[in-house]
Amino acid sequence: MPRRSCTSGDLSGNKIASIFRRYTLVCPRCGREYEPTPFRFCCEHCGELLDAVLDLSRVSIDLEHIRRNRNVGVWAFRDVLPQVSHVVSLREGNTPLLKLENVVDGKVYVKYEGLNPTGSFKDRGMTVGVSIAKSIGARYIIVASTGNTAASAAAYSSRGGLSCLVVVPHGGIAKGKLAQAVLYGAKVVEVEGNFDRALSLVLDTLRKVGKDNLVYLLNSVNVWRLEGQKTTAYEIFLDIGVPDYVIVPVGNAGNIYAIWKGFMELRELGLIDKMPRMIGVQAEGAAPIAYAWQKGLSEPLFTDNPRTVASAIRIGRPVNWYRAWRAVVRSGGMFLTVSDEEIIEAQKLLGKEGIAVEPASATTLAAYVKLRESGVLERDDVVVLIATGHGLKDPDIILTLNAERYRVSEPEDLLKLLA
Numbered sequence: 001m002p003r004r005s006c007t008s009g010d011l012s013g014n015k016i017a018s019i020f021r022r023y024t025l026v027c028p029r030c031g032r033e034y035e036p037t038p039f040r041f042c043c044e045h046c047g048e049l050l051d052a053v054l055d056l057s058r059v060s061i062d063l064e065h066i067r068r069n070r071n072v073g074v075w076a077f078r079d080v081l082p083q084v085s086h087v088v089s090l091r092e093g094n095t096p097l098l099k100l101e102n103v104v105d106g107k108v109y110v111k112y113e114g115l116n117p118t119g120s121f122k123d124r125g126m127t128v129g130v131s132i133a134k135s136i137g138a139r140y141i142i143v144a145s146t147g148n149t150a151a152s153a154a155a156y157s158s159r160g161g162l163s164c165l166v167v168v169p170h171g172g173i174a175k176g177k178l179a180q181a182v183l184y185g186a187k188v189v190e191v192e193g194n195f196d197r198a199l200s201l202v203l204d205t206l207r208k209v210g211k212d213n214l215v216y217l218l219n220s221v222n223v224w225r226l227e228g229q230k231t232t233a234y235e236i237f238l239d240i241g242v243p244d245y246v247i248v249p250v251g252n253a254g255n256i257y258a259i260w261k262g263f264m265e266l267r268e269l270g271l272i273d274k275m276p277r278m279i280g281v282q283a284e285g286a287a288p289i290a291y292a293w294q295k296g297l298s299e300p301l302f303t304d305n306p307r308t309v310a311s312a313i314r315i316g317r318p319v320n321w322y323r324a325w326r327a328v329v330r331s332g333g334m335f336l337t338v339s340d341e342e343i344i345e346a347q348k349l350l351g352k353e354g355i356a357v358e359p360a361s362a363t364t365l366a367a368y369v370k371l372r373e374s375g376v377l378e379r380d381d382v383v384v385l386i387a388t389g390h391g392l393k394d395p396d397i398i399l400t401l402n403a404e405r406y407r408v409s410e411p412e413d414l415l416k417l418l419a
């Protein structure tokens with residue numbers, strides 16, 4: 001495994017400590033423990049990304065209070081989040097869980113994360129990450145992105161009065177996402193190469209910034225961002241309890257871990273007594289984790305040339321792969337791949353439910369269909385699909401679909417269409 005250059009970015013002061021009270025950072029490989037800081041993400045000994053372990057014995061959850069405050073969204077779960085002094089919010093979270101009625105015969109729910117303020121699940125994490133940045137006096141937010149992280153970081157930075165720099169693959173992100181980053185006022189840097197190249201450029205740059213605390217990284221290596229994303233699990237639990245399966249698109253591989261962690265916490269809190277199996281989906285041309293899984297390997301088959309129509313998950317070297325791997329292994333789940341054709345087909349199917357998702361999110365329904373056909377999933381299984389991003393992010397893809405589009409000028413022509 002490549003060693004990461006780890007800095008602790010130690011900040012002294014009770015203010016910082018109080019944000020992360022009740023948390024310990026623990027290395028999942030070697031077990032070493034660290035004091036939490038806003039900047040410490042990986043183990044100084046073995047380089048692995050650290051887990052943020054919350055001392056749940058010191059947390060009391062008032063479910064009735066949370067239910068009454070669901071419309072607050074992510075911050076309704078503030079008891080299990082970092083205790084920031086400034087909340088930067090756009091009312092993210094509290095997204096609908098919709099049961100599919102037309103296109104499948106099973107018990108399938110869509111967690112419609114596209115209805116977050118910037119149209120993706122990233123907002124759950126960004127509200128926490130930018131709130132931390134604001135609380136510690138950071139000035140700049142920086143991210144590498146396939147698009148959604150850029151849009152979300154840009155929006156929350158503006159909302160919080162911070163500057164934002166996003167680094168994206170030139171020509172590799174959907175138009176809607178680029179437009180959002182521009183609208184929200186970020187500096188947009190387009191690099192030659194893919195997301196992995198953009199991320200390594202950002203990480204190399206941060207090493208040069210050193211321990212200057214003014215620039216705050218909000219990619220999913222930042223474990224505090226994932227704390228916000230875990231609230232997806234809390235919301236699913238409040239809506240339907242524990243599903244049998246949760247299917248999640250996997251790109252840089254942070255979100256599937258975050259959702260699993262949320263369910264693990266619910267179990268530790270004594271609120272649930274079983275776990276859902278986590279299923280991670282990758283697109284065939286960008287599936288370093290799923291191929292390794294299928295071959296029975298213990299490390300990903302990284303690729304330098306990821307290709308898929310689902311640009312959000314066009315990632316060849318997912319930095320969080322070990323997090324995702326543990327979520328899937330420990331929950332008794334699996335990884336699988338779907339083809340671009342299956343993705344587009346599933347995107348159309350969701351359209352028939354009135355649900356607009358981008359291709360990366362459609363991987364979940366494509367996976368469900370595939371797993372039903374192969375008999376891995378059964379009709380009675382309760383399955384939640386995490387629909388991570390809104391369809392309008394990437395209209396170009398949708399406009400390539402076979403469409404019922406006509407040009408008419410006379411009522412008679414319209415009448416024919418109504419027949």
Ligand code: F0G
Pocket residue numbers: 120122144145146147148149150220249250251252253254255256312313358360361388389
């Ligand atoms: N779905 C969508 C719509 C995404 O934008 C992403 C990731 C994922 C799924 C995968 O989530 O990385 O946690 O496994 N988008 C990142 C970005 C990489 O830059 O917007 P993951």
